Amino acid sequence: MGKTLRFVFEFEDEGPKTISYQIPPGVRVETDAEDGAAILYANKMGFKLLAEICAKLALGSYESGFHAHFSEGMEPLEEREEILRLVLDERK
Secondary structure (H helix, E strand, C coil): CCCCCCCCCCCCCCCCCCCCCCCCCCCCEEEEEECCEEEEEECHHHHHHHHHHHHHHHHCCCCCCCEEEEEHHHCCHHHCCEEEEEECCCCC
16 A cells, blocks of 8 residues: 655745746756657656646636746746746636
């Protein structure tokens, strides 16, 4: 039988127009497409960071249409190519 784990994340709600996050050293997040499927590759720190960002989108005061752009390694887009866009979509 597996062990029970718990994910706890506290954050300041910066919504509805701003989202921020800290990039720990060693984070790796990459995307690719194979046979028409989008593939997200990340190390454990990368998936934890994405989980924290998704928690902010799910629980914060963001409205439908809010979106965040990410580059490889979650670096600022000014210097790198966009690899991922997360869009909050509350359409029924």
